[in-house]
Amino acid sequence: MTPEGKALLNIVILGFGFMFMFTAFQTCGNIEQTVIKSLNNFTASGYTSMSIIYGVFSASNLVAPSVVAVVGPQLSMFFGGLLYSAYIGMFIQPRVWSFYTASVLVGFGAAVLWTAQGNVLAINSTGTTIGRNSGIFWALLQFSLFFGNLYIYLAWHGHDHISEKDRQTVFISLTVISLIGCFLFFLIRKPDTSEPIPSETAEGLQAESTESISGSGTPRRSLCTQALDAFVKACKLSVTKEMLLLGLPIAYTGLELTFYSGVYGTCIGAMTRFGHDAKGLIGISGILIGVGEILGGGLFGILNRCSHLGRNPVVLLGLLIHYLAYYLIFLNIAPDAPQAPEEGTDLQAYITPNVGVALFCSFLLGLGDSCFNTQLLSIVGFLFKEDSAPAFAVFKFIQSIMAAVAFSYSNVLQLPWQLLLLVVTGFLGTMSFFVAEWKVEARRRDSAYDSI
Incomplete structure (x- = not known):
């Protein structure tokens, strides 16, 4: 396979991985408040959970690049995806404490996941293929809105009340779907192409971090310095x-x-x-x-x-x-x-x-x-x-x-x-x-x- 073909295959695998993961997570977010209302003696709120997720996600963007630089993009996406799966799986036997704990963890996992995604997209693209690759990834990601919601319609069609069996069946299925997406990330291989994408189009890490992540070199500046510089520049x-x-x-x-x-x-x-x-x-x-x-x-x-x-x-x-x-x-x-x-x-x-x-x-x-x-x-x-x-x-x-x-x-x-x-x-x-x-x-x- 040519280097460009391998890079394109990596983008397609990346897109399918995210499609599976967000088929599960977006479906979960769409129905969770309805599901919570069906639970007895469950005082938590789905709206509060999503508020926690987005709040932690926002703050975690400050440290996510350093995490990805140390762990690498592939493992970062896998472990970030596992946190998504844990949040979804929590609904199989929900508890208030585990619900809010999972909300915090998935907010952090989201920041790491999306930072790593941007890096994988960057190192598998060139200045001429970044537009095409971004389009492929976006299209595959948006298809996640179809499959999970279609499953919910078929599973709950004609149901006035969400029973425990209904809930467990749906969330076991969504957890498995999410885990499939996590493991797909291991199929992504290091690209052969050596043509770099311009740093200004990469929404992930800086070029120095990319060298370290791909195993091809050592960052010229410390990770702390890179993180601090990025934070200062964002503030400005x-x-x-x-x-x-x-x-x-x-x-x-x-x-x-x-x-x-x-x-x-x-x-x-x-x-x-x-x-x-x-x-x-x-x-x-x-x-x-x-x-x-x-x-x-x-x-x-x-x-x-x-x-x-x-x-x-x-x-x-x-x-x-x-x-x-x-x-x-x-x-x-x-x-x-x-x-x-x-x-x-x-x-x-x-x-x-x-x-x-x-x-x-x-x-x-x-x-x-x-x-x-x-x-x-x-x-x-x-x-x-x-x-x-x-x-x-x-x-x-x-x-x-x-x-x-x-x-x-x-x-x-x-x-x-x-x-x-x-x-x-x-x-x-x-x-x-x-x-x-x-x-x-x-x-x-x-x-x-x-x-x-």
């Missing part, structure tokens, strides 16, 4: 005008990530007026969110290459799509649905609850999310081309912190108030993005003028 970037402007739209993606990945599925499952299939509809909702994400990612990737209008129209479209979704959800879903007990809520909002409208909103949530994320990744990569690793670390830090905050208030705020926060933050974030994009266009015009 976080207070630049450009990052402060982008902070608001990034914060919005954290809030709406929480809503579509954890809150909305719980709301659908709590609607007794959707009939006996309400619990199973959680899975269909997750599938349609994935359809919106994949469609939007592909469509707006093409538009970016073909359009000279810039990023603002796509972000504005994303805001309008989300506003339509929020308005329909406000009309269709009962206000107490996020905190409803296991037996659900008999209340209705302003129209007779409609399953078709609820599932259409799931698609809109995924489509709108892809508008914001594709354009944010694009503008951050352009503005901070020379320092993309710390820039994307700041990106994930802001997004994770806001996701943690959103999961915290989801315990107490009824649905209309959550939607109002999303509407206000989305508007402010979009306006802030427009200003940042206008600065980018001004910079391009100045560069074109200077080159004349």
Whole structure:
């Protein structure tokens, strides 16, 4: 096999490993609050758990590069994946103490896992193949939204109550699926290619760390020095005008990530007026969110290459799509649905609850999310081309912190108030993005003028 062929195979294996792992974990996150409501004498909250996960994940980004540099990317992904599997397996016989302990551990494991993923992607790519390899990985990862949620629909179709047997069957299956993904990482082999990817496109470790990880050399600086330098650079970037402007739209993606990945599925499952299939509809909702994400990612990737209008129209479209979704959800879903007990809520909002409208909103949530994320990744990569690793670390830090905050208030705020926060933050974030994009266009015009 040619060196390029081996590197491509590594990317495909990486994508399948993450697809299996996140088929299990994203499905778990989508249904866990519904499952917890079915447990007797279980006082923990799925929203609180996800808040802990994202909070620890955000903080752990500061130390994850050093962990990966010492252990290596392959073992880092494996052990990080084991923590994901432990969190999922905890639901087989849940206890409050093990639930929250696993939440802390999986937050740390997530930071290590994603740092190692970025390094594996980098060392298996060149400057000409990084775009293709990123696209392959993203597509395989997004398919995780299909399979797990389809399984939930088939397993819970027609169930009014989640019995112990139902819960154990589902979570044993999800744990096995997650473990398969962990062990797939051992199939990844050290690439033969010696052509390096430019350091500014690698969202993992610095070049010195890569040499040490791949076993081809010794880092020229100590790991502590590298970690400190990365931390200082990230702190400096976080207070630049450009990052402060982008902070608001990034914060919005954290809030709406929480809503579509954890809150909305719980709301659908709590609607007794959707009939006996309400619990199973959680899975269909997750599938349609994935359809919106994949469609939007592909469509707006093409538009970016073909359009000279810039990023603002796509972000504005994303805001309008989300506003339509929020308005329909406000009309269709009962206000107490996020905190409803296991037996659900008999209340209705302003129209007779409609399953078709609820599932259409799931698609809109995924489509709108892809508008914001594709354009944010694009503008951050352009503005901070020379320092993309710390820039994307700041990106994930802001997004994770806001996701943690959103999961915290989801315990107490009824649905209309959550939607109002999303509407206000989305508007402010979009306006802030427009200003940042206008600065980018001004910079391009100045560069074109200077080159004349």
